[in-house]
């Protein structure tokens with residue numbers, strides 16, 4: 320992944336945001352030491368952003384698509400109330416094993432329920448509502464995840480979708496590959512979807528923040 324934000328600016332932003340917990344730091348360090356693509360971890364700044372979103376929404380139920388070694392899941396779980404819960408989807412056994420090892424050491428880990436298997440299948444059988452849904456896996460299915468996430472979302476909830484700038488490749492026409500094309504399609508679809516309001520935040524590789532519009536009944 321190419322840096323879209325100047326590294327010194329990123330470091331400044333990180334230094335002036337609430338620091339990651341000791342548990343998240345240990346998980347991130349072991350991921351960097353032992354996994355082949357550790358840069359998949361959202362990292363401390365986006366982790367703090369996710370945590371803040373959980374707090375702002377007052378989320379009790381969170382759904383994540385794409386756990387990897389559990390960094391973003393643990394960051395969000397730390398902001399949930401004691402009776403809050405987070406379901407996270409993953410296909411890779413090795414990533415899940417590292418996640419389980421660290422989640423078992425953290426008191427927040429008990430809030431996290433790992434569902435192994437292709438996320439689209441897992442999502443088909445889940446019942447909402449979820450207060451926050453974080454999509455961070457399998458770009459080819461981003462449009463499908465968005466559609467299903469809207470069905471599972473609470474009216475007061477928020478959907479967050481990661482990597483929507485795709486290292487800047489979203490600017491390329493024609494798109495260089497299928498994954499870029501899907502991300503471009505998703506970004507177009509969301510901004511023109513009359514059911515939602517959206518803001519594409521230029522944090523790290525781009526995070527799309529999506530909220531359902533309030534119904535007429537809710538406004539009155």
Ligand SMILES: C[S@@+](CC[C@H](N)C(=O)[O-])C[C@H]1O[C@@H](n2cnc3c(N)ncnc32)[C@H](O)[C@@H]1O
Pocket residue numbers: 359360361362384385386387388389390391392408409410411414436437438439455456457
């Ligand atoms: C970008 S990483 C997630 C990073 C994680 N959110 C974090 O911050 O640490 C994407 C993960 O999605 C998983 N994945 C890929 N395809 C999937 C699918 N169809 N269903 C569920 N997980 C999938 C990959 O194995 C990978 O671990």
